[in-house]
């Protein structure tokens with residue numbers, strides 16, 4: 102089936118082509134619940150696979166170190182203009198290769214090795230690049246970390262303020278990878294102002310919700326907005342840094358020549374297309390549908406006896422706490438995978454288990470919403486999750502296989518964007 106879709110690839114390298122074809126089938130047939138993943142449109146896929154790949158473009162539009170930039174400059178300038186319009190910022194840099202290098206560029210722009218930086222602790226839902234120990238950001242800088250309250254699962258803004266005033270960090274990061282609730286950017290801004298810190302909103306997970314008006318925007322509150330382009334924003338794998346004019350030079354210099362060489366122009370093109378798509382009324386509907394689906398799924402999971410970190414969700418993401426069940430996160434995640442439901446195991450705040458074998462499962466609704474599933478399907482999804490966890494506890498492989506057949510059936514009725522088959 103995919104031979105006709107990628108004829109040159111099949112002719113040149115059938116082995117590799119067969120892996121891609123198998124991945125297309127997997128993505129079409131499974132219920133993908135990893136909250137950082139999505140399905141890009143066919144248009145984004147096409148833009149990302151163009152001859153822009155062939156061009157070196159160190160520098161920025163109008164000031165490059167290589168000739169022949171007539172078209173590349175237009176592509177990058179278009180992506181930049183669209184980012185500025187969509188997120189309401191003075192300046193956008195669309196060159197970072199991914200979210201982690203984007204964040205590293207922020208350190209390079211504003212801090213010196215050894216400086217104190219502050220972010221949410223990884224096991225509480227933060228990201229590695231917010232100063233966590235095993236990351237370069239935690240070994241080259243002095244990371245201090247905040248978390249959530251044990252009783253509510255919500256960010257403890259009083260504790261954030263106390264820590265910020267005690268440590269006076271150069272940088273404060275807000276945002277994370279496992280935060281099911283709305284981030285109060287204004288509260289962080291007040292704290293950063295008091296502490297004299299540069300505030301960075303890392304909205305990698307929620308950029309699409311912000312673009313679609315389903316989560317408040319950090320643009321008016323923070324110094325820098327960092328985001329990936331491939332999660333809820335539904336673009337190619339990449340990242341952007343956005344800021345007010347006063348920080349534009351520092352950010353640009355940090356990305357190139359500070360950290361990177363030539364930008365990935367084919368990705369820039371894909372980002373431009375994704376930003377265009379995200380500016381359409383249909384994307385507003387999409388973003389709100391993602392949240393409505395997550396709320397409905399959370400409610401259905403609570404009804405089925407699951408504990409959820411913070412008791413539910415405001416966004417696209419749900420963190421299931423299996424501490425009270427017989428099944429830890431990893432075993433549940435692997436059983437769900439066998440049932441055709443793709444999730445990731447994750448720590449929960451104050452997890453009694455180890456990070457590589459934690460108590461949580463992290464799920465989200467961006468991908469299933471891209472396929473057109475709606476709130477009416479969420480009780481069924483919750484049922485599948487409950488039955489799979491149950492089957493994992495009992496070691497019932499037949500039950501998992503039965504669920505997988507049901508999942509495949511439903512997915513066939515909701516073709517995924519960008520995929521040749523359903």
Ligand SMILES: *Cc1c(COP(=O)(O)O)cnc(C)c1O
Pocket residue numbers: 137199200201202204227228230276277278303304305306329339
């Ligand atoms: C995903 C993510 C990143 C890193 O993005 P990569 O593209 O995987 O490097 C950084 N910060 C947050 C909050 C993220 O969710």
